[in-house]
Amino acid sequence: MKIAMGADHAGYRLKDVLKPFIESLGHEVQDYGANGADSVDYPDYASIVCEKVTSGEVDKGILICGTGIGMTIAANKVPGIRCALVHDLFSAKATREHNDSNVLSLGERVIGPGVAEEIVKIWLETDFSNGERHKNRVGKVKALEDKYAAQP
Template identity: 60%
Template structure:
Protein backbone atom coordinates (compact mmCIF):
# COMPACT_ATOMS: atom_id res chain seq x y z
CA UNK A 1 0.00 0.00 0.00
CA UNK A 2 1.10 3.56 -0.72
CA UNK A 3 -0.44 6.59 0.99
CA UNK A 4 -0.35 10.30 0.12
CA UNK A 5 -0.34 12.53 3.19
CA UNK A 6 -0.69 16.27 3.51
CA UNK A 7 -1.48 18.93 6.07
CA UNK A 8 -1.74 22.62 6.59
CA UNK A 9 0.00 24.40 9.47
CA UNK A 10 -2.66 23.23 11.94
CA UNK A 11 -1.91 19.59 11.18
CA UNK A 12 1.84 19.59 10.51
CA UNK A 13 2.84 18.14 13.90
CA UNK A 14 0.18 15.43 13.78
CA UNK A 15 1.23 14.59 10.22
CA UNK A 16 4.73 13.81 11.52
CA UNK A 17 3.21 11.41 14.08
CA UNK A 18 1.26 9.59 11.36
CA UNK A 19 4.34 9.38 9.13
CA UNK A 20 6.20 7.78 12.04
CA UNK A 21 3.36 5.26 12.42
CA UNK A 22 3.48 4.41 8.72
CA UNK A 23 7.25 3.89 9.01
CA UNK A 24 6.59 1.44 11.86
CA UNK A 25 3.91 -0.35 9.81
CA UNK A 26 6.22 -0.38 6.77
CA UNK A 27 3.66 1.52 4.69
CA UNK A 28 5.18 3.70 2.00
CA UNK A 29 3.94 7.26 1.72
CA UNK A 30 4.38 10.46 -0.22
CA UNK A 31 4.30 13.68 1.81
CA UNK A 32 2.87 16.55 -0.25
CA UNK A 33 3.47 19.14 2.50
CA UNK A 34 3.30 21.42 4.39
CA UNK A 35 6.39 21.31 6.52
CA UNK A 36 5.97 24.51 8.49
CA UNK A 37 3.95 26.18 11.20
CA UNK A 38 3.37 29.31 9.11
CA UNK A 39 -0.19 29.89 7.95
CA UNK A 40 -0.96 28.17 4.64
CA UNK A 41 -4.17 27.35 2.77
CA UNK A 42 -5.46 23.81 3.36
CA UNK A 43 -6.82 23.30 -0.19
CA UNK A 44 -3.25 23.63 -1.51
CA UNK A 45 -2.46 20.35 0.28
CA UNK A 46 -5.85 18.61 0.40
CA UNK A 47 -6.43 18.72 -3.36
CA UNK A 48 -3.07 17.12 -4.30
CA UNK A 49 -3.58 14.25 -1.84
CA UNK A 50 -7.09 13.58 -3.15
CA UNK A 51 -5.98 13.85 -6.79
CA UNK A 52 -3.22 11.30 -6.22
CA UNK A 53 -5.81 8.88 -4.82
CA UNK A 54 -8.32 9.59 -7.60
CA UNK A 55 -5.65 9.13 -10.27
CA UNK A 56 -4.51 5.81 -8.72
CA UNK A 57 -1.02 7.16 -8.05
CA UNK A 58 -1.48 5.99 -4.44
CA UNK A 59 -3.93 3.65 -2.74
CA UNK A 60 -5.19 5.99 -0.01
CA UNK A 61 -4.71 9.46 1.40
CA UNK A 62 -4.55 11.16 4.76
CA UNK A 63 -5.22 14.89 5.23
CA UNK A 64 -4.87 16.87 8.43
CA UNK A 65 -5.72 20.46 9.31
CA UNK A 66 -6.71 22.16 12.56
CA UNK A 67 -10.17 20.59 12.72
CA UNK A 68 -10.08 18.23 9.74
CA UNK A 69 -13.20 19.91 8.40
CA UNK A 70 -11.61 22.09 5.72
CA UNK A 71 -9.42 19.27 4.46
CA UNK A 72 -12.36 16.86 4.28
CA UNK A 73 -14.43 19.38 2.33
CA UNK A 74 -11.58 20.03 -0.10
CA UNK A 75 -10.77 16.34 -0.60
CA UNK A 76 -14.41 15.46 -1.22
CA UNK A 77 -14.55 17.94 -4.12
CA UNK A 78 -12.33 15.59 -6.11
CA UNK A 79 -14.32 13.07 -8.14
CA UNK A 80 -13.98 9.53 -6.80
CA UNK A 81 -12.95 10.55 -3.31
CA UNK A 82 -14.73 9.32 -0.23
CA UNK A 83 -13.02 11.29 2.52
CA UNK A 84 -14.12 10.61 6.08
CA UNK A 85 -13.49 13.05 8.91
CA UNK A 86 -12.70 10.78 11.87
CA UNK A 87 -11.96 11.54 15.51
CA UNK A 88 -12.62 8.11 17.08
CA UNK A 89 -11.50 4.53 16.47
CA UNK A 90 -15.00 3.10 15.89
CA UNK A 91 -15.66 5.51 13.02
CA UNK A 92 -12.25 4.77 11.50
CA UNK A 93 -13.11 1.08 11.33
CA UNK A 94 -16.69 1.63 10.17
CA UNK A 95 -15.78 4.04 7.39
CA UNK A 96 -13.38 1.52 5.89
CA UNK A 97 -15.71 -1.48 6.29
CA UNK A 98 -18.92 0.22 5.17
CA UNK A 99 -17.94 3.27 3.10
CA UNK A 100 -14.65 2.13 1.58
CA UNK A 101 -13.28 5.58 2.42
CA UNK A 102 -10.13 6.28 0.48
CA UNK A 103 -9.06 9.44 2.29
CA UNK A 104 -8.91 9.97 6.05
CA UNK A 105 -9.20 13.47 7.53
CA UNK A 106 -8.26 14.34 11.10
CA UNK A 107 -7.98 17.51 13.16
CA UNK A 108 -4.62 18.31 14.68
CA UNK A 109 -6.24 20.67 17.18
CA UNK A 110 -9.02 18.21 18.04
CA UNK A 111 -7.26 14.95 18.90
CA UNK A 112 -3.91 14.11 20.41
CA UNK A 113 -1.11 12.12 18.82
CA UNK A 114 -1.88 8.85 20.63
CA UNK A 115 -5.49 8.72 19.51
CA UNK A 116 -4.57 9.89 16.01
CA UNK A 117 -2.10 7.02 15.70
CA UNK A 118 -4.77 4.52 16.82
CA UNK A 119 -7.28 5.94 14.34
CA UNK A 120 -4.81 5.89 11.47
CA UNK A 121 -3.64 2.35 12.28
CA UNK A 122 -7.20 1.01 12.32
CA UNK A 123 -8.09 2.92 9.14
CA UNK A 124 -4.96 1.74 7.32
CA UNK A 125 -5.41 -1.93 8.28
CA UNK A 126 -9.18 -2.35 7.88
CA UNK A 127 -10.56 -3.74 4.63
CA UNK A 128 -13.82 -2.88 2.87
CA UNK A 129 -16.52 -5.49 3.56
CA UNK A 130 -18.21 -5.16 0.17
CA UNK A 131 -21.52 -7.02 -0.03
CA UNK A 132 -24.51 -4.82 0.72
CA UNK A 133 -22.18 -1.86 1.17
CA UNK A 134 -20.84 -2.10 -2.39
CA UNK A 135 -24.13 -1.12 -4.01
CA UNK A 136 -24.24 2.02 -1.86
CA UNK A 137 -20.76 3.02 -2.99
CA UNK A 138 -21.84 2.38 -6.59
CA UNK A 139 -24.82 4.70 -6.10
CA UNK A 140 -22.46 7.45 -4.97
CA UNK A 141 -20.17 6.88 -7.96
CA UNK A 142 -23.17 6.92 -10.33
CA UNK A 143 -24.37 10.20 -8.84
CA UNK A 144 -20.92 11.73 -9.36
CA UNK A 145 -21.20 10.81 -13.01
Template identity: 70%
Template sequence: MKVVIGADHGGFQLKEQLKDFIEKELGHTVADVGCDCPDSVDYPDYANEACNQVISGEADRGILVCGTGIGMSIAANKMPGIRCALAHDTFSARATREHNDTNVLALGERVVGPGLAMEIVKIWLETDFSQGERHHQRIQKIKQIEDSHAIHP
Protein backbone atom coordinates in the same frame (compact mmCIF):
# COMPACT_ATOMS: atom_id res chain seq x y z
CA MET B 1 0.58 0.17 0.69
CA LYS B 2 1.48 3.69 -0.40
CA VAL B 3 -0.14 6.42 1.67
CA VAL B 4 -0.07 10.07 0.65
CA ILE B 5 -0.29 12.56 3.49
CA GLY B 6 -0.91 16.29 3.46
CA ALA B 7 -1.59 18.99 6.01
CA ASP B 8 -1.97 22.69 6.45
CA HIS B 9 -0.28 24.64 9.25
CA GLY B 10 -2.95 23.51 11.73
CA GLY B 11 -2.10 19.87 11.09
CA PHE B 12 1.64 20.13 10.46
CA GLN B 13 2.84 18.68 13.78
CA LEU B 14 0.47 15.71 13.69
CA LYS B 15 1.34 15.03 10.04
CA GLU B 16 5.01 14.77 10.96
CA GLN B 17 4.23 12.33 13.78
CA LEU B 18 1.93 10.23 11.60
CA LYS B 19 4.50 9.97 8.79
CA ASP B 20 7.01 8.32 11.10
CA PHE B 21 4.36 6.08 12.65
CA ILE B 22 3.00 4.88 9.30
CA GLU B 23 6.47 4.14 7.93
CA LYS B 24 8.26 2.78 10.99
CA GLU B 25 5.47 1.12 12.95
CA LEU B 26 3.05 0.06 10.23
CA GLY B 27 5.57 -0.53 7.42
CA HIS B 28 3.85 1.47 4.68
CA THR B 29 5.40 3.91 2.21
CA VAL B 30 4.48 7.56 2.77
CA ALA B 31 4.47 10.38 0.23
CA ASP B 32 4.37 13.78 1.94
CA VAL B 33 2.83 16.57 -0.15
CA GLY B 34 3.34 19.21 2.55
CA CYS B 35 3.09 21.62 4.11
CA ASP B 36 6.66 21.73 5.34
CA CYS B 37 6.41 24.15 8.26
CA PRO B 38 3.86 25.61 10.69
CA ASP B 39 3.48 28.87 8.71
CA SER B 40 -0.05 29.71 7.55
CA VAL B 41 -1.08 28.04 4.26
CA ASP B 42 -4.34 27.16 2.49
CA TYR B 43 -5.63 23.64 3.19
CA PRO B 44 -7.38 23.15 -0.21
CA ASP B 45 -3.98 23.17 -1.95
CA TYR B 46 -2.77 20.18 0.08
CA ALA B 47 -6.07 18.32 -0.12
CA ASN B 48 -5.98 18.72 -3.91
CA GLU B 49 -2.39 17.47 -4.22
CA ALA B 50 -2.95 14.43 -2.01
CA CYS B 51 -6.29 13.47 -3.56
CA ASN B 52 -4.87 13.73 -7.06
CA GLN B 53 -2.39 11.03 -6.10
CA VAL B 54 -5.21 8.80 -4.85
CA ILE B 55 -7.33 9.42 -7.96
CA SER B 56 -4.42 8.66 -10.30
CA GLY B 57 -3.50 5.47 -8.44
CA GLU B 58 -0.10 6.85 -7.50
CA ALA B 59 -1.15 6.34 -3.86
CA ASP B 60 -3.48 3.70 -2.46
CA ARG B 61 -4.92 5.92 0.26
CA GLY B 62 -4.63 9.45 1.57
CA ILE B 63 -4.57 11.12 4.96
CA LEU B 64 -5.27 14.83 5.41
CA VAL B 65 -4.73 16.82 8.59
CA CYS B 66 -5.79 20.34 9.50
CA GLY B 67 -6.88 21.95 12.76
CA THR B 68 -10.27 20.25 12.87
CA GLY B 69 -10.18 18.00 9.79
CA ILE B 70 -13.37 19.64 8.56
CA GLY B 71 -11.88 21.90 5.88
CA MET B 72 -9.72 19.11 4.50
CA SER B 73 -12.66 16.70 4.30
CA ILE B 74 -14.84 19.26 2.52
CA ALA B 75 -12.11 20.03 -0.03
CA ALA B 76 -11.32 16.35 -0.60
CA ASN B 77 -14.94 15.38 -1.17
CA LYS B 78 -15.22 17.89 -4.02
CA MET B 79 -12.92 15.69 -6.08
CA PRO B 80 -14.32 12.87 -8.25
CA GLY B 81 -13.58 9.41 -6.94
CA ILE B 82 -12.69 10.56 -3.45
CA ARG B 83 -14.59 9.24 -0.47
CA CYS B 84 -13.11 11.12 2.46
CA ALA B 85 -14.27 10.68 6.03
CA LEU B 86 -13.46 12.76 9.08
CA ALA B 87 -12.82 10.48 12.06
CA HIS B 88 -12.20 11.39 15.67
CA ASP B 89 -12.66 7.91 17.13
CA THR B 90 -11.69 4.32 16.33
CA PHE B 91 -15.26 3.09 15.81
CA SER B 92 -15.82 5.60 13.01
CA ALA B 93 -12.41 4.83 11.49
CA ARG B 94 -13.31 1.14 11.20
CA ALA B 95 -16.89 1.76 10.03
CA THR B 96 -15.87 4.23 7.33
CA ARG B 97 -13.62 1.59 5.76
CA GLU B 98 -15.98 -1.36 6.22
CA HIS B 99 -19.17 0.37 5.10
CA ASN B 100 -18.07 3.31 2.94
CA ASP B 101 -14.80 2.11 1.38
CA THR B 102 -13.19 5.47 2.12
CA ASN B 103 -9.93 6.17 0.36
CA VAL B 104 -9.03 9.34 2.26
CA LEU B 105 -9.07 9.98 6.02
CA ALA B 106 -9.27 13.47 7.53
CA LEU B 107 -8.06 14.22 11.04
CA GLY B 108 -8.06 17.30 13.25
CA GLU B 109 -4.84 18.01 15.14
CA ARG B 110 -6.69 20.27 17.57
CA VAL B 111 -9.34 17.61 18.16
CA VAL B 112 -7.41 14.35 18.64
CA GLY B 113 -4.07 13.83 20.34
CA PRO B 114 -1.25 11.97 18.64
CA GLY B 115 -1.88 8.68 20.46
CA LEU B 116 -5.52 8.50 19.42
CA ALA B 117 -4.68 9.71 15.92
CA MET B 118 -2.18 6.87 15.51
CA GLU B 119 -4.74 4.31 16.64
CA ILE B 120 -7.34 5.76 14.25
CA VAL B 121 -4.85 5.62 11.36
CA LYS B 122 -3.78 2.05 12.23
CA ILE B 123 -7.37 0.81 12.28
CA TRP B 124 -8.28 2.74 9.13
CA LEU B 125 -5.30 1.39 7.18
CA GLU B 126 -5.81 -2.20 8.37
CA THR B 127 -9.58 -2.41 7.84
CA ASP B 128 -10.89 -3.80 4.57
CA PHE B 129 -14.09 -2.81 2.81
CA SER B 130 -16.92 -5.22 3.57
CA GLN B 131 -17.77 -6.68 0.20
CA GLY B 132 -21.38 -7.24 1.22
CA GLU B 133 -23.95 -6.46 -1.45
CA ARG B 134 -25.67 -3.71 0.53
CA HIS B 135 -22.43 -1.77 1.04
CA HIS B 136 -21.34 -2.20 -2.56
CA GLN B 137 -24.76 -1.04 -3.77
CA ARG B 138 -24.53 2.09 -1.63
CA ILE B 139 -21.07 2.94 -2.94
CA GLN B 140 -22.44 2.59 -6.48
CA LYS B 141 -25.25 5.01 -5.62
CA ILE B 142 -22.72 7.52 -4.33
CA LYS B 143 -20.82 7.18 -7.61
CA GLN B 144 -24.05 7.72 -9.57
CA ILE B 145 -24.72 10.92 -7.63
CA GLU B 146 -21.17 12.08 -8.30
CA ASP B 147 -21.48 11.24 -12.01
CA SER B 148 -24.82 13.02 -12.31
CA HIS B 149 -23.21 16.25 -11.14
CA ALA B 150 -20.06 15.98 -13.22
CA ILE B 151 -19.41 18.80 -15.64
CA HIS B 152 -19.02 17.43 -19.14
CA PRO B 153 -17.24 19.66 -21.67
Protein backbone atom coordinates in the same frame (compact mmCIF):
# COMPACT_ATOMS: atom_id res chain seq x y z
CA MET C 1 0.77 0.25 0.74
CA LYS C 2 1.61 3.75 -0.51
CA ILE C 3 0.07 6.57 1.50
CA ALA C 4 0.02 10.24 0.46
CA MET C 5 -0.09 12.72 3.33
CA GLY C 6 -0.84 16.42 3.37
CA ALA C 7 -1.50 19.01 6.04
CA ASP C 8 -1.89 22.71 6.42
CA HIS C 9 -0.18 24.90 9.01
CA ALA C 10 -2.64 23.73 11.69
CA GLY C 11 -1.97 20.05 11.04
CA TYR C 12 1.68 19.68 10.11
CA ARG C 13 2.81 18.69 13.63
CA LEU C 14 0.42 15.73 13.74
CA LYS C 15 1.49 14.78 10.20
CA ASP C 16 5.09 14.75 11.36
CA VAL C 17 4.15 12.40 14.23
CA LEU C 18 2.06 10.08 12.06
CA LYS C 19 4.49 9.75 9.17
CA PRO C 20 7.12 7.64 11.03
CA PHE C 21 4.33 5.73 12.77
CA ILE C 22 2.80 4.73 9.42
CA GLU C 23 6.24 3.78 8.10
CA SER C 24 6.76 1.60 11.19
CA LEU C 25 3.64 -0.31 10.13
CA GLY C 26 5.41 -1.16 6.86
CA HIS C 27 3.84 1.43 4.57
CA GLU C 28 5.52 3.93 2.27
CA VAL C 29 4.61 7.57 2.94
CA GLN C 30 4.74 10.37 0.41
CA ASP C 31 4.68 13.70 2.27
CA TYR C 32 3.28 16.65 0.33
CA GLY C 33 3.60 19.23 3.14
CA ALA C 34 2.99 21.66 4.70
CA ASN C 35 6.06 21.59 6.87
CA GLY C 36 5.71 24.62 9.10
CA ALA C 37 3.48 27.08 10.89
CA ASP C 38 3.33 29.68 8.10
CA SER C 39 -0.28 30.09 7.01
CA VAL C 40 -1.23 28.07 3.92
CA ASP C 41 -4.51 27.08 2.27
CA TYR C 42 -5.82 23.58 3.02
CA PRO C 43 -7.49 23.09 -0.41
CA ASP C 44 -4.05 23.18 -2.05
CA TYR C 45 -2.87 20.19 0.01
CA ALA C 46 -6.16 18.31 -0.24
CA SER C 47 -5.97 18.65 -4.02
CA ILE C 48 -2.44 17.26 -4.28
CA VAL C 49 -3.15 14.24 -2.06
CA CYS C 50 -6.48 13.46 -3.72
CA GLU C 51 -5.00 13.64 -7.21
CA LYS C 52 -2.35 11.11 -6.14
CA VAL C 53 -5.11 8.80 -4.89
CA THR C 54 -7.35 9.09 -7.95
CA SER C 55 -4.44 8.65 -10.35
CA GLY C 56 -3.45 5.41 -8.61
CA GLU C 57 0.01 6.72 -7.71
CA VAL C 58 -0.84 5.93 -4.08
CA ASP C 59 -3.32 3.59 -2.44
CA LYS C 60 -4.78 5.97 0.13
CA GLY C 61 -4.45 9.50 1.45
CA ILE C 62 -4.38 11.15 4.85
CA LEU C 63 -5.14 14.84 5.34
CA ILE C 64 -4.75 16.90 8.50
CA CYS C 65 -5.80 20.42 9.41
CA GLY C 66 -6.95 22.03 12.64
CA THR C 67 -10.34 20.33 12.77
CA GLY C 68 -10.22 18.11 9.69
CA ILE C 69 -13.39 19.77 8.41
CA GLY C 70 -11.85 21.98 5.74
CA MET C 71 -9.71 19.17 4.36
CA THR C 72 -12.73 16.87 4.22
CA ILE C 73 -14.86 19.38 2.35
CA ALA C 74 -12.10 20.10 -0.17
CA ALA C 75 -11.20 16.44 -0.66
CA ASN C 76 -14.77 15.40 -1.36
CA LYS C 77 -14.94 17.84 -4.26
CA VAL C 78 -12.48 15.63 -6.15
CA PRO C 79 -14.29 12.99 -8.23
CA GLY C 80 -13.52 9.49 -6.99
CA ILE C 81 -12.60 10.57 -3.47
CA ARG C 82 -14.49 9.28 -0.46
CA CYS C 83 -12.92 11.24 2.39
CA ALA C 84 -14.04 10.61 5.95
CA LEU C 85 -13.44 12.90 8.90
CA VAL C 86 -12.65 10.61 11.82
CA HIS C 87 -12.06 11.36 15.49
CA ASP C 88 -12.83 7.96 17.05
CA LEU C 89 -11.91 4.30 16.57
CA PHE C 90 -15.40 3.03 15.70
CA SER C 91 -15.74 5.51 12.83
CA ALA C 92 -12.27 4.63 11.54
CA LYS C 93 -13.32 1.01 11.13
CA ALA C 94 -16.84 1.75 9.89
CA THR C 95 -15.77 4.17 7.16
CA ARG C 96 -13.49 1.55 5.64
CA GLU C 97 -15.93 -1.36 6.02
CA HIS C 98 -19.08 0.47 4.91
CA ASN C 99 -17.96 3.42 2.77
CA ASP C 100 -14.67 2.19 1.28
CA SER C 101 -13.13 5.56 2.18
CA ASN C 102 -9.88 6.19 0.36
CA VAL C 103 -8.87 9.37 2.19
CA LEU C 104 -8.82 9.93 5.95
CA SER C 105 -9.10 13.39 7.45
CA LEU C 106 -8.00 14.23 10.99
CA GLY C 107 -8.08 17.35 13.16
CA GLU C 108 -4.88 18.12 15.07
CA ARG C 109 -6.74 20.45 17.43
CA VAL C 110 -9.40 17.81 18.11
CA ILE C 111 -7.47 14.61 18.87
CA GLY C 112 -4.09 13.84 20.34
CA PRO C 113 -1.30 11.89 18.68
CA GLY C 114 -2.03 8.63 20.54
CA VAL C 115 -5.64 8.50 19.40
CA ALA C 116 -4.60 9.60 15.91
CA GLU C 117 -2.15 6.68 15.68
CA GLU C 118 -4.86 4.21 16.74
CA ILE C 119 -7.30 5.68 14.20
CA VAL C 120 -4.76 5.50 11.38
CA LYS C 121 -3.78 1.92 12.23
CA ILE C 122 -7.39 0.74 12.26
CA TRP C 123 -8.21 2.67 9.08
CA LEU C 124 -5.22 1.24 7.20
CA GLU C 125 -5.83 -2.33 8.38
CA THR C 126 -9.59 -2.48 7.77
CA ASP C 127 -10.85 -3.76 4.42
CA PHE C 128 -14.03 -2.74 2.64
CA SER C 129 -16.66 -5.32 3.57
CA ASN C 130 -17.55 -5.69 -0.10
CA GLY C 131 -21.02 -6.90 0.84
CA GLU C 132 -23.77 -6.29 -1.69
CA ARG C 133 -25.53 -3.59 0.37
CA HIS C 134 -22.31 -1.63 0.89
CA LYS C 135 -21.26 -1.99 -2.77
CA ASN C 136 -24.70 -0.72 -3.81
CA ARG C 137 -24.48 2.28 -1.49
CA VAL C 138 -20.99 3.24 -2.63
CA GLY C 139 -22.27 2.85 -6.20
CA LYS C 140 -25.08 5.27 -5.45
CA VAL C 141 -22.58 7.80 -4.11
CA LYS C 142 -20.62 7.43 -7.36
CA ALA C 143 -23.85 7.92 -9.34
CA LEU C 144 -24.51 11.17 -7.45
CA GLU C 145 -21.00 12.32 -8.24
CA ASP C 146 -21.49 11.51 -11.94
CA LYS C 147 -24.91 13.17 -12.04
CA TYR C 148 -23.73 16.48 -10.66
CA ALA C 149 -20.44 16.45 -12.54
CA ALA C 150 -22.39 16.19 -15.80
CA GLN C 151 -24.43 19.33 -15.15
CA PRO C 152 -23.33 22.51 -16.92
